[in-house]
Amino acid sequence: MALEHTPVADHPLDPLSPEEIETAYEILTRERNVGEDSLCIKIELDEPDKEALEAYDETGETPDRRARTVIRNGAERKTIEATVSLDEDAVVAWEHVEGAQPSIAIEEFIACEETVKANEEWQEAVERRGVENTDRAMVDPWSAGHEFIPEDVDRSKRLAHGLTFLRPSEDDGDEGYAKPLTGIHTFVDLDRMEVLKVVDYGPPDEDQPLPPEWMAYREDDVDLREDLAAYNVDQPDGPSWSVDGHKLEWQGWHMRVGWTQREGLVLYDIGYEDDGDGEVRSIIDRASCAEMSVPYGTTDVNDRFKNAMDVGEYNIGRLAKSLTNGCDCLGHMHYWDAVMNTADGEANVLENAICLHEEDNGTLWERSDWRTESDEVRRRRRLVVSFVAAVGNYDYIFNWYFYQDASIEVEVRLTGIDSVSTVAPDEDPSGYGELVAPQLNGPIHQHFFNFRLDMNVDDGPNSLYRVENRTVPVGPDGTDPMGEADDRTHNPGGNAFYAKREKLTSEEAAKDLIDPLKGRYWQIVNENAENRLGRPTGYRLVPGGNVEAAVHPDSSVMDRSGFIRYHLWATPFREDERFPAGRYPNQHPGGAGLPAWTEADRDLEDEDLVCWYTLGVNHVTRPEDWPILPVQVYSFKLQPDNFFDESPAIDVPPQHAIEGQDVPGHGACGADGTDADAEADDD
Structure with missing residues (x-):
């Protein structure tokens, strides 16, 4: 089956290229002190406003190419929004957004899990459920929201709420979702990457703290049905787009x-x-x-x-x-x-x-x-x-x-x-x-x-x-x-x-x-x-x-x-x-x-x-x-x-016209209503 890839086009609404992203961050860190351990949460196109886009359509005048950047300075607990002009090679806007918590980065998810698994109080909670090897556990960091946070956890901090599951082995992936270690709640300060509190409500049942079954859904783990014939989509002349x-x-x-x-x-x-x-x-x-x-x-x-x-x-x-x-x-x-x-x-x-x-x-x-x-x-x-x-x-x-x-x-x-x-x-x-x-x-x-x-x-x-x-x-x-x-x-x-x-x-x-x-x-x-x-x-x-x-x-x-x-x-x-x-x-x-x-x-x-x-x-x-x-x-x-004067679908050709002929087996209907297959059968 054919695959196509197209290089980046030159248009004001095109997403930033890899080079533009890295250039924007280079300009930002050159002109501003973002903090040594800060996280770059987001660099994306600062989309031109409608007036600029209209001018581009009418006159070809290209608007300033800009990148909008969101930085989390964890050391100072600050969220920064900055706008970088790629054309001017300069930072043109800089704002400390008071009290804002940007979206959680993938890198924070990974570090959060590692932080939780290194915590002794969490390890003890896992072991109380009969798990000897805590490395088998996996931790999913959820957003903390605003309610249901313990009173002694500071809500102004950048938080994640970790839930724990048990994998069959250290190398298995999401099979761990079959065995939730329910009752363990771990609150993590993502800025400092430290555990603030481990809450353990205990397992629902002390004698049987985990569900008895694992899950199986991968190809090698399931007896697959054998009566399914191949179904292929064939476009020999390519696509219509x-x-x-x-x-x-x-x-x-x-x-x-x-x-x-x-x-x-x-x-x-x-x-x-x-x-x-x-x-x-x-x-x-x-x-x-x-x-x-x-x-x-x-x-x-x-x-x-x-x-x-x-x-x-x-x-x-x-x-x-x-x-x-x-x-x-x-x-x-x-x-x-x-x-x-x-x-x-x-x-x-x-x-x-x-x-x-x-x-x-x-x-x-x-x-x-x-x-x-x-x-x-x-x-x-x-x-x-x-x-x-x-x-x-x-x-x-x-x-x-x-x-x-x-x-x-x-x-x-x-x-x-x-x-x-x-x-x-x-x-x-x-x-x-x-x-x-x-x-x-x-x-x-x-x-x-x-x-x-x-x-x-x-x-x-x-x-x-x-x-x-x-x-x-x-x-x-x-x-x-x-x-x-x-x-x-x-x-x-x-x-x-x-x-x-x-x-x-x-x-x-x-x-x-x-x-x-x-x-x-x-x-x-x-x-x-x-x-x-x-x-x-x-x-x-x-x-x-x-x-x-x-x-x-x-x-x-x-x-x-x-x-x-x-x-x-x-x-x-x-x-x-x-x-x-x-x-x-x-x-x-x-x-x-x-x-x-x-x-x-x-x-x-x-x-x-x-x-x-x-x-x-x-x-x-x-x-x-x-x-x-x-x-x-x-x-x-x-x-x-009422957008059209009549049906815009009236000019779609019948199947035989697209294929160039009545193809046996396709059931193509001619303009006179005859079916090509039916005529062949009569003969």
Whole structure:
């Protein structure tokens, strides 16, 4: 199967190259004293503002190439934000962000585990559970959050909360998740890399402190089924896309592919060319998964503290994996590498971080006429831009699908290993969790993903509407919402209903929850642009499966992850409003981000509109989730709504036209409705 790699292109939104990352750190350390043992948490592109990008598009004037850097000076317990101009070879901004804790670096995770395992009090707690060789243990550092920290641990320090598991041997990896050493909680000062406190609540059962079974899921450890035939995707003529650096074109779609350490995959300048004249109509300026929250619902002291914010606390882009040919993607693939930095300010290149491929996705449209016995069938193909992040025990797959009918689907697939804890042999978690294996409890929890969509339908400005079904009263007062009551518009049969469109004119009005019983969706429109029917052009945001946050409204989870309170938020664009839980959610007490911004209740009519959609997943665990969770799939869609004059998918050719002939065995239907295979059989 063909693989492609493309060098870095010259565009203001291209991610920093390895050379630019190392140059930025060299300039920073040359001009400023960052501290001898400081950690370089992040070096990434300081994206040009919209005015600079517009000037570049119109005149070719290239904006200043800048790097945004976050430094943690552990010796002085300071977080520094600096901006380095690569063009000017100078530091142009420097700020000590008071009280901020940046995301935890991978290097800190590694050092934290080593620090915990060297601690005698921790070793004694492990040995009390019958473990003679403490080197077999593994420690997962969780973000400490804000609540559930012992009173004698200083919350102003840079903290991690370590959980301990037992591996079959010193060389085994995540098989240790099958045997949690539940009850041991280790709090570590990451700045000083020292253990502050070991709390041991004791094992759930003194006689049987560990679950009896190990886990097996690797290829060499499982009896594999033998009745599965090979399935290969063959594209002998190559793909239908065009890639130039980070610019991507496919089936009318145009966009730029980018990356940040915090968000992972970022898509810019998403637009559609619908008339073949080269003019691309804008839809979205910038799109990404901007934050996550994973609260656990159990009352148990060993799990109730868990609420991972994997984007802001861990830098989910830094936790991405290198994708594998034939495993993560099939067919003809194109890969982009992700260029990031180490804690020492050196370039770290993750190969094949982003995968691009096409895939068949069933029927696009079909029409069969019984009068003429003719039919027309079109296969639906979609473009997939994806990345995968391994966050501790969980694996998250982010897929952005682009379809031939000009719709977009944003999908998250959850897999990996459940976060589990040990229970006593006769213990029933009673709804706060479920047994996934003997003495192994999977606590109930939820996953929330907040997607930031910087909308720009037909170059804006845009407005926002809620659309949902409404019934018409029965009797003489039942009226057509589009006109005055008369004999024709009464609803005597009770069958009448209509799509109610309500303009959401302010941030407060836009805070909304899904309502699938009413068919609720939201429409982003440009009221200054019309299709041939005189309707304002727009796109609709259509929810898929979702869930309401189950935590208490006054909980620490809701304070710190306030974006989970609503499924939809909308704000007027501001350059500094990028992350829905604020710039630095790690150990933050809460209230930052969307809840704080929207207190102003700013106007949303004819604005540069940003929509924030929260996708929620409810996970009541089950034995079928163990040892590896089969993917759980959740998504939402963006569909054109009066954006076109007719279906943009009408010109997709039938299969035989793509292949150049009716290929036996493919079931290709001709324009006259005859099936090539059927004719061959008749002969």
